[in-house]
Amino acid sequence: MSLLEVRNLDVFFGARQVVKDVSFSLEAGEKLALVGESGSGKTVTAQSILRLVEGARLAGQINFAGRDVLTMNTPQLRALRGGEVAMIFQEPMSALNPVMSIGAQIMEVLQLHKGLTRSEARAGAIAALERVGVPEAARRIEQFPHQLSGGQRQRAMIAMALACEPKLLIADEPTTALDVSIRLQILELLDQLRAETGMAILIITHDLNLVRRFADRVAVMERGVLVEQGRRETVMEAPQHPYTQRLLASRPQRDVGAVGAGCVLSARELCVDYPVPRPGLSGLFRRNQFRAVDRAQLELAPGETLGIIGESGSGKTSLALALLDLLPSTGEIRIKGEPWRADDAATRRALRRTVQVVFQDPLSSLSPRLSIARIVGEGLEIHEPGLSAEARRERVAQALLDVGLSEDGATAALLERYPHEFSGGQRQRIAIARALVLRPDIVVLDEPTSALDVTIQQQVLQLLGALQRKYGLAYVLVTHDIDVIRAMAHRVIVMKDSQMVESGPLDEILHHAQNPYTRKLIAASLR
């Protein structure tokens, strides 16, 4: 008999059915990956196993170790949750209680489920932290979540989940919020703990690299339906369902044009400093400088993509914002030979149109109260004030057509709509249209695809590549995703702790990296 058996599970929110007739099973010690894009119902399915979904109506059968979860009463459920089935979440910062120390939170679980005394629970908490590889566990248990790094926080979460030796661990996107080099460590930790305790792991993810590396079996979900499941090798090598095939083909494909001659953007000795309060009382009056970017150098040719890769906090976004002159910086930036920080405001404003930007989150980068026509047309109002309203609409419609917002070319109907009426991928296309309508020479792309689903990611990257070839655009591409770099970049800059640790042509960086950090980054990309 399987450890977990889900049969014909339906989940309804009111009249809306979000999970349709899902069946799968999980043996003890097995690693099953539940794969799907956002909105596919994978998280709801996993949370239904513990009946954690509020306001949902469940139908079907969920058997855990021979008992029916759907008919359990509250005390039985409580014993199941955290006791036999544990769960870890994507964002450890919000899943841990910020006002309780790590130790107290692990002890709480132990006292609740195992009935240990305080001192026993304390010893148990230290042991649990040691087991997940947190150094100096005895000291760490006094610390609060904000004092730990992202990776340690996730380890603490895992320690908490595993404190009661569950038979099944449900891991909901456990590595998505972490930096790439830490992702691998967490996965290795999970695998090692599974080998030690013999628990089963149900991992929920959208990341196919992770599946390839980690899972024994794969179940693929699309819009609430489980479309395909089977052994990892079978599903990955010979997918049957068209959706799985599309998902697997969604790895960004390299398709870049030739680099032009000349130099549209150059930066020399570029530094960005943030004021940070000094510790203690003197912080009220004096501030220290935190250097986010330290003496960066770069050059960009027309039609070239310069990839800037680094982990969070490495200063890559600060560098991008400084290139846009949205952050105060020192050093020299020249745009087509002209210094960015020209003295008179008119020249500066005129230069603005040559450098445009696309941000990561398409939801927050479009003003929610303006129509698409006004959002995309705003730059034209500023830089081409002579344009008539008719001509401006024409240009906006052309830009929307360029970014492929509608297949049939009927963009006129879209102009009066508002951002919330579009999906994430469409919103990102609108943001690209806003940047393109001014015919810039340089576009700064700040993590342009990380907020998007994998299949959409690929489409947006293809679009960016096509636009680059069509208009000879130069891109500064900021990302943490080496796959995106592989697909798009001509040259790469690797950043770590505010420094440019390495830079050079893509092939050289990928295959002959000099710097150990670069090599680690490439190795950790779960390929």
Next chain:
Amino acid sequence: MAPGIASPQTPARRAWRRFRAHRIGFYSLWIFLALFALSLCAEVISNDKPLLARYEGHWYLPIFQNLPETTFGGDFETPTDFLDPFIQQQFAKPGNLAFYPPNRYHYSTINYFAPVPNPAPPGATNLLGTDDRGRDLFARLLYGFRVSVLFALAVTGVCAAFGIFYGALQGYLAGWTDILMERFVEIWNAMPTLYMLIIFSALFSPSVWLLIGLLALFGWMGIAAYVRAEFLRNRTLDYVRAARALGQRNHIIIWRHILPNSLTPVVTLIPFEMAASIAALTSLDFLGLGVPPGTPSLGELLNQGKEGLDAWWISLFTFGVLATTLLLLILIGDALRDALDPRKQIAEVAP
């Protein structure tokens, strides 16, 4: 893919749709608007002069004309008292006509010809009875309601305008300007408001405008705090950055990008501010520090009710009007808050 709704959905229209789905708040808004509209026509509903009169072949509009008693066969040049039995006899003669409003009393009318001593209980002559000076209670309540609501609108309008301005300045400029302005708000907040109001009312001769000014002076900080917080948040969002990357000018960024996205808490606060203003006016009137004597006022009626507990109808009906008004406003505010809740907006967008 783009949704199949024919007309584009402005954010305001979406909020209105959610507001409408909130039945209690939606009906409260209509009831409140109907009551307010009625009270704006108070002169036609409750007045001691006929709307239209015909006397000896001539037509008169007594509401708009000041007619001496001699016009209708009286002895004196004084303004006509249409409640005078003699005048009523004159109109009862064949050929003469008078169309009266539904309630035959103005708020200032003293019925010298009442059959019972003042305050008179509810009855055929005075629907809700009279106050201690023989003025019709229904008329006083109707006009008093109008004064309260207009007063609340004025106070809220001034507060909102100044609060938005102050908060926007704080939030957009940030840094030292923000810190200094915030300290000023804290000092201002610490002032004993009621005490100040009592002093000012004693210093100056009472008038409605003075009260509006005083209450607005101490009422704008809440709105400013919300607008400041919204500005501080919105100015760092990517769409503001994108506008700056386009080279957009500062004042246009504030006006077009930040302000419309920062007004949600203000709209939500407005009904609550109005309720607070009405309550403040009522309490000042109750203490005798409010509107000038003679102005119809709910607080003054409550005070009368307290003085003469035997005249139960004064307390009861005044309390009824006040409680209904405040309840309606709060229900509207509740529905508005739900309609504008950003989390619900996101929930609606998500697939």
